[in-house]
Amino acid sequence: MMPTVAGAVPAKRNAWRPRVRRSVVTGVATIVALLVAWWLSTSVLGLVGPARFPSPEAFVAALQRIWTQGYAGGTLIEHVVQSVRLVFVGFLTAVAVGVPLGFLMGYDRRIEAFVNPVFLVLRPIPPLAWIPLAIVWFSLGDASKVFVIFVSAFVPSVINTYTGVRNVRKHLIEAALVHGASRGRVIREVYLPDASPMIFTGLRLSLQASWTTLVAAELVGAFLGLGRALQTAYRDVNTPMILVAMVAIAISGALTTILLARLEKRVIRWRAEA
Amino acid sequence: MTRAVPLWLYSLSSLVLFFGVWQGVTVLGLVSPFVLPSPVTVAERAIAMMQRPFAGALLWEHAFSSFLRFLGGFGLAAAIGVPLGLMMGRFRLLDEMVTPVFEAYRYVAPLAWVPFAALWFGTGVGGAIMVIFTGAFAPCLINAYRGARLVDKHLIEAAQTHGASEFRIATEVLLPGALPSIVAGLRVSAGLGWQSLIGAELIVVSSGIGYVMIQGQSNLSPQTVITAMLVIGLIGLLIDVGLRGVETAVRRKWEGQ
Amino acid sequence: MSEIVIDKVSKIFGDGGAKPFVAIDGVDLRVEDREFISVVGPSGCGKTTLMRMVAGLETVSRGEIRVAGKPVTGPGPDRAVVFQQFALFPWKTVRENIVFGMRSRGASREERDEAVTYYLRLMKMEGTADKYPHQLSGGMQQRVAIARSYATDPGVLLMDEPFGALDAQTRTIMQEELVRVSKGNPRTVMFITHSVEEAVYLADRVVVMGRNPGHIREVIDVASTRQAERWSEEPIDDVMEKPSFTHLRGQVWRLLREQMGADV
Ligand SMILES: Nc1ncnc2c1ncn2[C@@H]1O[C@H](COP(=O)(O)OP(=O)(O)OP(=O)(O)O)[C@@H](O)[C@H]1O
Ligand SMILES: [Mg+2]
Numbered sequence: 001m002m003p004t005v006a007g008a009v010p011a012k013r014n015a016w017r018p019r020v021r022r023s024v025v026t027g028v029a030t031i032v033a034l035l036v037a038w039w040l041s042t043s044v045l046g047l048v049g050p051a052r053f054p055s056p057e058a059f060v061a062a063l064q065r066i067w068t069q070g071y072a073g074g075t076l077i078e079h080v081v082q083s084v085r086l087v088f089v090g091f092l093t094a095v096a097v098g099v100p101l102g103f104l105m106g107y108d109r110r111i112e113a114f115v116n117p118v119f120l121v122l123r124p125i126p127p128l129a130w131i132p133l134a135i136v137w138f139s140l141g142d143a144s145k146v147f148v149i150f151v152s153a154f155v156p157s158v159i160n161t162y163t164g165v166r167n168v169r170k171h172l173i174e175a176a177l178v179h180g181a182s183r184g185r186v187i188r189e190v191y192l193p194d195a196s197p198m199i200f201t202g203l204r205l206s207l208q209a210s211w212t213t214l215v216a217a218e219l220v221g222a223f224l225g226l227g228r229a230l231q232t233a234y235r236d237v238n239t240p241m242i243l244v245a246m247v248a249i250a251i252s253g254a255l256t257t258i259l260l261a262r263l264e265k266r267v268i269r270w271r272a273e274a
Numbered sequence: 275m276t277r278a279v280p281l282w283l284y285s286l287s288s289l290v291l292f293f294g295v296w297q298g299v300t301v302l303g304l305v306s307p308f309v310l311p312s313p314v315t316v317a318e319r320a321i322a323m324m325q326r327p328f329a330g331a332l333l334w335e336h337a338f339s340s341f342l343r344f345l346g347g348f349g350l351a352a353a354i355g356v357p358l359g360l361m362m363g364r365f366r367l368l369d370e371m372v373t374p375v376f377e378a379y380r381y382v383a384p385l386a387w388v389p390f391a392a393l394w395f396g397t398g399v400g401g402a403i404m405v406i407f408t409g410a411f412a413p414c415l416i417n418a419y420r421g422a423r424l425v426d427k428h429l430i431e432a433a434q435t436h437g438a439s440e441f442r443i444a445t446e447v448l449l450p451g452a453l454p455s456i457v458a459g460l461r462v463s464a465g466l467g468w469q470s471l472i473g474a475e476l477i478v479v480s481s482g483i484g485y486v487m488i489q490g491q492s493n494l495s496p497q498t499v500i501t502a503m504l505v506i507g508l509i510g511l512l513i514d515v516g517l518r519g520v521e522t523a524v525r526r527k528w529e530g531q
Numbered sequence: 532m533s534e535i536v537i538d539k540v541s542k543i544f545g546d547g548g549a550k551p552f553v554a555i556d557g558v559d560l561r562v563e564d565r566e567f568i569s570v571v572g573p574s575g576c577g578k579t580t581l582m583r584m585v586a587g588l589e590t591v592s593r594g595e596i597r598v599a600g601k602p603v604t605g606p607g608p609d610r611a612v613v614f615q616q617f618a619l620f621p622w623k624t625v626r627e628n629i630v631f632g633m634r635s636r637g638a639s640r641e642e643r644d645e646a647v648t649y650y651l652r653l654m655k656m657e658g659t660a661d662k663y664p665h666q667l668s669g670g671m672q673q674r675v676a677i678a679r680s681y682a683t684d685p686g687v688l689l690m691d692e693p694f695g696a697l698d699a700q701t702r703t704i705m706q707e708e709l710v711r712v713s714k715g716n717p718r719t720v721m722f723i724t725h726s727v728e729e730a731v732y733l734a735d736r737v738v739v740m741g742r743n744p745g746h747i748r749e750v751i752d753v754a755s756t757r758q759a760e761r762w763s764e765e766p767i768d769d770v771m772e773k774p775s776f777t778h779l780r781g782q783v784w785r786l787l788r789e790q791m792g793a794d795v
Contacts, residue, residue, distance in 0.1 A: 179631050189623075
């Protein structure tokens with residue numbers, strides 16, 4: 001690709017020269033500028049000391065070290081696999097329980113009336129506040145992490161599914177009924193598809209919450225995982241490794257989010273493009 | 275049509291069941307009190323913590339110091355996020371520059387900032403405020419941005435033709451126009467900020483209501499942990515109710531209900 | 532035999548509550564098997580409410596509605612509805628939408644494929660079977676909705692301002708097509724509209740309703756004139772210029788105008 005200078009895009013489009021959107025150019029330029037500023041202020045000018053923020057060289061060296069020799073009880077891959085695994089187990093369990101529950105609450109007012117009060121008591125407690133209790137109950141192993149991830153991912157799944165079902169368009173339900181659809185068909189062919197955009201919104205928020213909670217739980221105490229690497233790096237005042245762990249957390253989170261977005265696009269194919 | 279059973283009976287029975295089962299399993303000794311204390315034990319513990327200091331202070335003092343920190347971090351996030359979001363909605367170049375950086379930032383879980391926050395600002399108030407900030411910043415910015423984008427272009431042009439400066443456009447057109455969206459964002463961001471603070475207090479900050487939980491946990495006193503959880507939930511709820519009040523007021527004023 | 536009998540029917544919203552509202556008061560009407568009636572009346576006179584009660588989407592407060600001799604207790608595929616806002620399932624293709632009601636009665640695969648081909652040809656929409664509703668124009672969407680209801684093979688078709696959301700030209704085309712389609716597939720039809728021309732052009736009888744509370748003012752016969760002058764064999768514009776047509780239209784208009792006058 002041949003990047004063109006912003007604003008200087010030729011009016012006539014040439015087939016061999018794909019037009020690059022101005023926003024992409026500006027975005028890339030900003031990021032490059034930031035990277036250069038980072039390099040200048042740490043390595044070249046020494047404005048920021050290594051105990052505050054690492055230089056790019058130190059970052060690469062730390063990356064190499066955790067990749068090959070390992071750090072805080074595992075290599076980078078091992079930490080990533082551990083964290084992603086916990087997120088998936090906690091997230092999927094929460095979704096498997098939360099979506100059906102939210103669905104029932106939206107579908108039947110009696111179930112809503114029954115579940116809501118307990119929900120109202122427990123919901124204001126932020127998921128992270130469950131970490132100490134989880135440790136009391138399950139000690140520091142995987143189970144306590146899965147539990148708190150479950151708690152944090154559960155709420156958005158329930159609420160958004162509930163809202164989605166509540167807002168299923170009434171005239172579509174009626175259209176199904178007047179064409180003889182059974183209750184099962186109305187649920188499968190009207191409620192589920194019409195609520196699915198909201199359900200996916202809930203899944204996205206759940207996944208995001210899962211990562212936040214996992215990182216916190218692993219920082220509080222863990223034997224392996226990205227949060228554990230981050231915690232060890234902090235105790236060692238190893239700023240390059242702190243940055244490596246943060247970047248790894250961001251990339252892992254981004255990849256799982258993209259995976260979910262792919263799935264969403266597949267399921268909601270029928271939607272009009274914007 | 276009349277229902278056989280009124281809905282509120284379902285709600286009541288659910289609460290009775292919840293606390294009944296909790297009290298039941300603990301009184302019958304089905305679970306150890308070191309795993310799950312009974313509701314009564316928790317209530318007693320809460321009263322005790324209001325009268326005698328635990329981890330250096332009374333319960334409400336811990337809660338209050340956490341709340342003050344929250345206000346600091348949340349205020350900072352709003353003070354930076356909202357104007358930046360508004361400006362991004364107004365100036366395309368700024369939008370194009372900040373957006374990719376912001377997108378990358380959004381994938382970093384807020385608590386992952388704890389180490390840098392502690393190294394840069396210490397494990398006292400400074401570090402805690404930075405963690406709250408990183409948790410609360412994103413919704414402030416996004417909602418101000420969206421709100422600004424939705425402001426009628428004609429209003430901005432009308433202001434320009436009447437000779438308004440950029441500052442006056444920002445404060446007298448963009449800000450009021452985007453206010454409903456901004457307030458909605460503040461509510462989300464307050465929730466995230468409050469929870470980030472609790473996380474920070476669990477990890478490095480050795481004071482505040484989150485620290486009470488960690489102390490309770492290492493003292494093998496789950497009733498202390500649960501008391502703190504309830505206080506945290508209560509404060510979170512009060513923050514949300516307060517902001518919801520603001521949201522309703524703004525909406526009523528701007529949109530005529 | 533799918534005749535509709537509306538027997539002294541009233542509808543009171545919020546019955547038993549603090550503010551009951553009488554929407555329909557003592558309506559008596561019999562629609563013969565395979566008869567096409569249109570219903571006109573000022574806004575809020577209860578046309579939709581009446582139709583929804585026949586569909587079984589709304590309960591009857593007093594009186595009874597019978598279709599094919601059986602009292603209506605809920606919605607069913609013997610009384611398919613075409614809604615003003617089409618109500619196509621956005622997540623289903625044109626094909627899947629058309630066969631939705633057929634599947635309720637367990638139609639075989641061949642039967643369904645055949646119906647899709649038949650109705651798409653009838654609606655002049657060949658080649659759109661695998662499109663999603665959002666890829667179609669408003670007129671096409673409404674044709675699919677009509678095809679879906681016909682394919683369900685109901686004894687009774689209920690249409691609530693089905694052409695209300697269409698532009699004038701599309702609307703005229705749709706009116707002609709509806710006449711053509713109903714000629715080949717006669718059903719008992721209750722057709723609600725705000726357009727007096729449309730009501731007179733399509734129906735065997737025009738039911739004029741009044742409001743406060745909703746009631747039937749008069750029923751005007753069109754079938755005898757239509758048959759005598761063979762309207763259905765001529766283009767819509769020619770029909771609308773006939774003196775017999777303008778006469779009937781004027782009659783309905785006057786009834787409606789009186790309604791408006793009574794309001795002021
Ligand atoms: N669910 C409801 N609850 C209370 N009142 C209702 C309800 N549905 C309709 N009404 C009232 O009943 C009256 C008749 O409404 P309906 O929709 O049947 O009128 P309409 O003749 O179809 O009007 P339009 O021509 O505008 O579609 C109106 O006054 C309306 O406000
Ligand atoms: Mg109506």
